[in-house]
Amino acid sequence: MENRELVLNRIFAAVVAEAERAAAEGVASPQEIDDAMRMGALFKKTPFAYTAEVGEETMRARLDEFAAKYGDRFKV
Amino acid sequence: MDIKKIGIVGAGVMGGEIAFVATQAGFPVVLKDIELRFLDIGVANARQIYEFKVRRRRMSEDEMEQKLKLISVTLGYDELADADFIIEAVPENLELKRRVFSELDAVCSPGAILATNTSALSVSAIAEAVSRPERVAGMHFFNPVSMMRLVEVVRGARTSDEAMSSVCALAEAIGKSPVRCADSAGFIVNRLLCAAMLEAARCEREGLMSRADIDSALVKPDAGLPVGLFKMADQLGIDLIHKVMRILQDAFGDRFAPPEEVERLIASGHLGVKSGKGFYDYGKS
Numbered sequence: 001m002e003n004r005e006l007v008l009n010r011i012f013a014a015v016v017a018e019a020e021r022a023a024a025e026g027v028a029s030p031q032e033i034d035d036a037m038r039m040g041a042l043f044k045k046t047p048f049a050y051t052a053e054v055g056e057e058t059m060r061a062r063l064d065e066f067a068a069k070y071g072d073r074f075k076v
Numbered sequence: 077m078d079i080k081k082i083g084i085v086g087a088g089v090m091g092g093e094i095a096f097v098a099t100q101a102g103f104p105v106v107l108k109d110i111e112l113r114f115l116d117i118g119v120a121n122a123r124q125i126y127e128f129k130v131r132r133r134r135m136s137e138d139e140m141e142q143k144l145k146l147i148s149v150t151l152g153y154d155e156l157a158d159a160d161f162i163i164e165a166v167p168e169n170l171e172l173k174r175r176v177f178s179e180l181d182a183v184c185s186p187g188a189i190l191a192t193n194t195s196a197l198s199v200s201a202i203a204e205a206v207s208r209p210e211r212v213a214g215m216h217f218f219n220p221v222s223m224m225r226l227v228e229v230v231r232g233a234r235t236s237d238e239a240m241s242s243v244c245a246l247a248e249a250i251g252k253s254p255v256r257c258a259d260s261a262g263f264i265v266n267r268l269l270c271a272a273m274l275e276a277a278r279c280e281r282e283g284l285m286s287r288a289d290i291d292s293a294l295v296k297p298d299a300g301l302p303v304g305l306f307k308m309a310d311q312l313g314i315d316l317i318h319k320v321m322r323i324l325q326d327a328f329g330d331r332f333a334p335p336e337e338v339e340r341l342i343a344s345g346h347l348g349v350k351s352g353k354g355f356y357d358y359g360k361s
Contacts, residue, residue, distance in 0.1 A: 014275035028257040036255045040226035040265035044300030073331040
């Protein structure tokens with residue numbers, strides 16, 4: 001059961017990290033990225049809305065922890 | 077812009093789906109392909125979607141026939157000379173797409189918008205094949221086109237604001253929701269989906285959970301995906317996922333390197349649902 005939470009957290013954190021990079025690169029705005037994931041991948045937890053739901057600081061801490069444990073793909 | 081005729085180049089399943097959404101909204105379309113059998117597939121696919129609506133009583137048979145009359149087919153480019161808007165949906169191969177665009181450039185009216193439905197190639201690179209790159213943009217539909225609302229509208233290096241607006245306006249006119257994005261590898265959705273799939277694959281490889289358990293966790297309400305990521309990969313096609321990951325790897329580095337398991341599936345010809353086996357076994361082949 002603990003693994004379940006970890007796995008889901010890792011999958012969604014990977015999406016959040018990639019979404020932040022895409023937004024920083026100017027691929028699209030956070031709102032546009034969320035819209036695209038909602039309508040194009042049918043995600044309910046779209047990356048920026050999910051971050052807001054979890055809390056910016058919690059997400060930042062999670063990304064830092066995952067970056068230290070699993071690698072730079074979580075570093076943003 | 078006032079669109080009176082839409083040309084769709086590359087019939088097949090995708091072309092047929094696009095023909096469906098365009099004719100449903102009342103636009104006359106010309107489907108163009110290189111062989112009659114591809115045109116047949118495209119028209120048959122559009123008809124199949126209409127027939128489904130008729131069976132569900134969301135449309136009368138007469139209405140369906142009227143809509144289908146809006147579709148004409150051609151093997152040559154001449155019929156596209158008076159089209160206001162072209163949607164190219166030929167196979168994902170840069171040389172092929174560039175050849176098609178240069179052929180379109182020669183025949184299409186100067187005002188026509190030339191949109192590419194590429195999911196993975198660079199819109200700017202495709203636009204280099206024409207004398208009017210400012211009128212070229214990406215118009216990336218999602219499968220199945222008849223169900224998915226999103227269209228990624230991609231701005232190439234030289235795409236004009238007017239062309240972006242025209243593509244967005246057409247997307248809306250056919251009932252879709254356009255999202256604008258830059259001409260960056262994987263655009264938005266494929267890039268983020270691959271990031272998710274790759275992390276799921278790493279979790280499996282580390283032995284945290286089986287792929288079936290990961291997928292069933294992902295479709296529970298708290299995660300909220302409509303289908304698990306491994307199953308989604310099987311539905312999209314392992315070959316397509318592999319191709320997109322390679323393009324993303326080239327653009328962004330090894331975090332997008334295809335997992336060993338994907339390489340193994342490719343090597344043994346297990347391409348997902350379409351070949352009867354991928355991450356899961358579908359009981360055929």
